[in-house]
Amino acid sequence: MLLKNFVVFEGIDGAGTSTQIDVLKNRAEAGSFFFTAEPTNGPTGKFLRQMLSGDVKLDPRTAAYLFAADRSEHLWGTSAENGGIENQCKNGKIVVSDRYFFSSLAYQCVDCGEELPRVLNKIFPLPEILFFFEINPEISLSRITGRGTREIYEKLDFLKATEDRYKKIVEEYKNPQKNEGMKIVEIDASLPKEKVSEIIWEELKNLPILM
Numbered sequence: 001m002l003l004k005n006f007v008v009f010e011g012i013d014g015a016g017t018s019t020q021i022d023v024l025k026n027r028a029e030a031g032s033f034f035f036t037a038e039p040t041n042g043p044t045g046k047f048l049r050q051m052l053s054g055d056v057k058l059d060p061r062t063a064a065y066l067f068a069a070d071r072s073e074h075l076w077g078t079s080a081e082n083g084g085i086e087n088q089c090k091n092g093k094i095v096v097s098d099r100y101f102f103s104s105l106a107y108q109c110v111d112c113g114e115e116l117p118r119v120l121n122k123i124f125p126l127p128e129i130l131f132f133f134e135i136n137p138e139i140s141l142s143r144i145t146g147r148g149t150r151e152i153y154e155k156l157d158f159l160k161a162t163e164d165r166y167k168k169i170v171e172e173y174k175n176p177q178k179n180e181g182m183k184i185v186e187i188d189a190s191l192p193k194e195k196v197s198e199i200i201w202e203e204l205k206n207l208p209i210l211m
Contacts, residue, residue, distance in 0.1 A: 002180045003125040005089040005209065008100040011133030012163050013154050014140030015189045016196060017098045020133075023197045024096060024204075032209055034088045036074070037098035044070040052151040060111035067104050068120035075124065086125075094209055100127065106165040107153060126182040129203060132170050133189035133196075137163050140189075 009017035021035055039045035039052070048066055050056040058066070074097075075085045088095045101121040108117040137159035144154050153162070170186065173179045185203055187196055204210065 001125040002128060002182060003086065003089055004128050005092075005094050005207070006085060006125070006127040007094060007096045007129045007131070007204065008102065008127040009096065009098050009131050009133065010100065010102045010106075010166065011135060011189055012106075012137060012140050012159050012166065013151065014143040014159075015133035015135045016143075016193065017131075017133055019193060020196060020200055021096060021098050023193070024200070027201075029210060032094055034093040034095045035098075036085065036095060038074060038100060038103065039067070039070050040074045042070065042073055042077070044073065052153070054152050060108065061116055064104065064108040064112055064117050064120055067108065068101075068117075071101060071104075071121070071124060092209060094204070094207055097127075100124075102130065102132075102166070102169055105169050106162050109165055110158065110161045126173075126180055128181075128207075129183045129185060130170075130173070131185045131187060131200060131203075132166065133187050134167070135163070135189040 009020060011017050018037075021037075024030065024033060025035060039048040044066055047056065048063070048070060051058050051063060051066075073084070077084050085095050085097065101124050104117045104121050105114075137156060141154070141156055141159060144150060153159070170184060173182065174184060183203070185199070187199055189196065191199075
């Protein structure tokens with residue numbers, strides 16, 4: 001199942017997804033968009049952020065369940081912002097999410113194997129466009145180090161394993177029978193911020209809402 005008007009930015013920590021969302025927020029067309037992220041700002045998402053910061057210790061399988069629960073509320077929950085992603089898309093907004101279930105297939109699969117994250121996330125619809133920010137983990141880690149704080153996944157070996165998983169997932173979803181019409185845009189995230197923004201806008205401006 002494909003969810004129209006839904007756009008997802010994916011990549012390892014430090015790839016620049018949040019930076020590019022900030023760029024879109026400053027465009028004249030920003031009113032046509034609804035910007036969001038995972039983990040969410042809801043109760044489950046806030047708890048997950050405590051885990052990511054290292055304040056709460058969880059078994060990787062528990063984390064996988066919680067990420068899926070947070071995602072379900074993000075998509076469909078009535079307590080989510082303005083009714084959640086699906087509602088926003090149906091009401092004529094282009095929803096741009098910083099991370100989605102591809103993150104679970106990349107990050108959680110490193111810790112607890114492929115089966116559980118795949119089972120938990122198979123019910124979620126695909127976005128209309130998936131932007132994959134591809135980057136050398138050493139470059140991304142240098143960006144993270146410049147921020148001054150790190151989350152539990154922000155270690156070189158883990159980022160390398162996660163980047164490898166991301167690449168395999170992207171290749172898997174290039175299969176037309178698998179992607180159900182989802183467009184995949186691979187971006188060299190080591191390019192200057194302005195060039196990355198250009199690539200993204202060239203794709204987004206063709207969405208019917210913006211034409």
